[in-house]
Amino acid sequence: MTTVEEATVTAVEISGTRGGPDVPTLRRDGWWVQPLVSATILIAFVVYSTWAAFVNKEYFVGTASHRDLLSPFYSPCLVASCVPGSHPATVITWWTISPALLILIFPLGFRLTCYYYRRAYYRSIWLSPPNCAVADAHSSYSGETRFPLILQNAHRWFFYFGLILNVILTIDAVEAFREPGLGIGVSVGTLVLCVNAVLLWLYSLSCHSCRHLCGGQVKSFSKHPIRHKLWKLVTPLNAHHMKFAWASLIFVALTDLYVRLVASGTIPDHRLF
Amino acid sequence: MPDAPESADATDDAADDGIEAGVDRPGGSGLGAAAGAESPGAPDRVAMRVWRGDPGGGEFAEYELAAQDGEVVLDVIHRLQATDAPDLACRWNCKAGKCGSCSAEINGRPRLMCMTRMDELPEGPVTVAPMRTFPIIKDLVTDVSFNYEVAKTVPAFSPVPEPPDGYRMQQVDIERGQEFRKCIECFLCQDVCHVIRDHEENKPRYAGPRFFIRFAELEMHPLDTNDRRELVRQKGGLGMCNITKCCTEVCPEHIKITDNAIIPMKERVVDAAYDPIGWLGRTIMRRHKRSAEEAAAGGQ
Ligand code: SF4
Ligand code: SF4
Ligand code: FES
Ligand code: FES
Numbered sequence: 361m362t363t364v365e366e367a368t369v370t371a372v373e374i375s376g377t378r379g380g381p382d383v384p385t386l387r388r389d390g391w392w393v394q395p396l397v398s399a400t401i402l403i404a405f406v407v408y409s410t411w412a413a414f415v416n417k418e419y420f421v422g423t424a425s426h427r428d429l430l431s432p433f434y435s436p437c438l439v440a441s442c443v444p445g446s447h448p449a450t451v452i453t454w455w456t457i458s459p460a461l462l463i464l465i466f467p468l469g470f471r472l473t474c475y476y477y478r479r480a481y482y483r484s485i486w487l488s489p490p491n492c493a494v495a496d497a498h499s500s501y502s503g504e505t506r507f508p509l510i511l512q513n514a515h516r517w518f519f520y521f522g523l524i525l526n527v528i529l530t531i532d533a534v535e536a537f538r539e540p541g542l543g544i545g546v547s548v549g550t551l552v553l554c555v556n557a558v559l560l561w562l563y564s565l566s567c568h569s570c571r572h573l574c575g576g577q578v579k580s581f582s583k584h585p586i587r588h589k590l591w592k593l594v595t596p597l598n599a600h601h602m603k604f605a606w607a608s609l610i611f612v613a614l615t616d617l618y619v620r621l622v623a624s625g626t627i628p629d630h631r632l633f
Numbered sequence: 634m635p636d637a638p639e640s641a642d643a644t645d646d647a648a649d650d651g652i653e654a655g656v657d658r659p660g661g662s663g664l665g666a667a668a669g670a671e672s673p674g675a676p677d678r679v680a681m682r683v684w685r686g687d688p689g690g691g692e693f694a695e696y697e698l699a700a701q702d703g704e705v706v707l708d709v710i711h712r713l714q715a716t717d718a719p720d721l722a723c724r725w726n727c728k729a730g731k732c733g734s735c736s737a738e739i740n741g742r743p744r745l746m747c748m749t750r751m752d753e754l755p756e757g758p759v760t761v762a763p764m765r766t767f768p769i770i771k772d773l774v775t776d777v778s779f780n781y782e783v784a785k786t787v788p789a790f791s792p793v794p795e796p797p798d799g800y801r802m803q804q805v806d807i808e809r810g811q812e813f814r815k816c817i818e819c820f821l822c823q824d825v826c827h828v829i830r831d832h833e834e835n836k837p838r839y840a841g842p843r844f845f846i847r848f849a850e851l852e853m854h855p856l857d858t859n860d861r862r863e864l865v866r867q868k869g870g871l872g873m874c875n876i877t878k879c880c881t882e883v884c885p886e887h888i889k890i891t892d893n894a895i896i897p898m899k900e901r902v903v904d905a906a907y908d909p910i911g912w913l914g915r916t917i918m919r920r921h922k923r924s925a926e927e928a929a930a931g932g933q
Binding site: 380385386488502510568 | 689762776806809831836853879901902904
């Protein structure tokens with residue numbers, strides 16, 4: 361029998377020969393479905409929004425149709441080329457290309473640096489890793505420690521800008537109740553803009569940076585009761601951040617599409633009451 | 634939704650069902666070669682592909698044995714040890730999902746063998762391999778010392794001096810870190826993390842998800858005086874994590890590692906290192922931010 365004194369201590373091995381076969385994965389389930397679906401939606405969104413941002417027309421349904429519907433991609437419409445009725449009193453005169461390009465930087469930056477979308481595109485587009493326990497498609501890896509990915513740390517700044525945009529889109533949704541020449545009313549378009557604004561608020565308020573800034577930051581909840589309350593308010597939303605991220609992404613594109621179809625006369629905007 | 638964490642649900646079931654593991658159900662016939670054959674529809678044989686090997690090399694060995702009702706993968710491994718493969722090495726202790734010893738990769742997914750029911754796995758041979766990220770010792774046993782080495786580098790709790798009437802903490806502050814203390818150190822999260830799983834060269838500068846929750850627990854402790862943010866950024870490799878959430882997906886204790894520990898730590902690191910307003914605030918208030926070296930030295 362071996363005594364304690366005789367027993368040899370296993371040397372500490374930090375790296376050494378690994379067990380298991382040298383294959384990218386042993387998973388046999390449909391691990392590729394998840395990245396494929398995410399990549400498809402993300403790419404479809406990028407393609408659609410790029411097209412919508414560049415076409416620079418049919419983004420506003422105005423007085424002629426007794427409506428006040430502005431596409432979220434073109435709001436706020438701040439440049440001189442904006443169609444009449446869609447822009448505020450003062451505008452930027454030196455910007456001559458599509459007004460959407462001026463605005464989309466902010467939601468784009470917000471979503472690109474979002475913790476959830478990072479997960480989604482690192483997995484589905486960059487394949488690092490494509491799914492859990494499936495080998496990373498790249499031979500070297502430095503994560504978010506170097507330029508450009510170190511810029512992901514600016515997420516909270518995009519969050520602040522996102523809040524401003526949400527206020528503006530909420531105003532747009534309220535203005536969508538105006539039916540110039542007819543008074544106040546509710547049309548399908550009004551509802552579309554309202555749902556869009558609500559989803560964008562849910563997406564922003566469920567943001568991880570928001571949760572941190574509300575109260576996650578503090579060391580002691582009991583010493584900061586108000587921040588603890590705020591943190592408790594946003595934490596349940598935060599648990600659904602992924603759902604809000606997809607819902608708001610898809611819906612914002614659908615909102616633009618709806619306004620576009622109405623503005624081009626392809627479909628009428630039904631008045632509900 | 635495209636990204637529903639499938640494995641979280643799967644392990645949920647495993648955890649619930651694991652309690653019954655080994656208990657004969659009505660219709661089951663306990664130990665015996667024909668056990669399981671009586672439940673309608675259940676397969677009467679199970680095929681296993683188990684990794685057999687050591688640092689010198691290895692391969693999958695195929696085994697077939699009678700199916701038994703209510704078994705978990707670890708039960709089958711034990712039956713193999715009792716029959717076809719007496720020299721098959723595996724690590725286990727509690728058979729209750731609480732000791733964290735029996736981690737392995739079942740059908741390619743990092744899981745606890747004692748919490749994975751055979752009847753929840755799809756038909757066909759069940760593959761059991763050792764954890765990929767750690768060096769192999771024999772068969773299903775790996776050397777997880779990497780984790781113990783990392784543990785030594787996380788500066789311990791350094792509380793404020795004890796007040797005359799003793800330490801007091803409010804319930805809300807106690808509850809905050811409770812989730813992190815559920816960790817059973819199975820190291821499945823460390824195993825699945827691609828930062829070291831696929832890029833072994835990162836090991837010397839990466840603490841990994843299990844220790845990010847330790848950092849978070851200490852940073853969220855109201856009595857702790859250390860400031861480990863620079864340490865976890867510069868030496869712990871927090872920035873290497875790309876929040877792809879596999880650690881959360883595999884954690885048998887359902888700790889929300891990414892949402893509740895890693896992302897909050899990343900945000901704290903932003904406060905300390907990347908937020909100009911944080912820098913301005915510190916400068917005006919003359920607050921000192923601890924360097925990585927100071928944090929590593931611990932103390933107050
Ligand atoms: S979320 Fe980060 S720590 Fe967790 S597995 Fe992914 S890269 Fe590793
Ligand atoms: S955090 Fe979860 S997966 Fe990681 S070691 Fe602890 S119990 Fe295991
Ligand atoms: S984490 Fe997704 S918006 Fe901030
Ligand atoms: S044997 Fe203890 S966790 Fe599986």
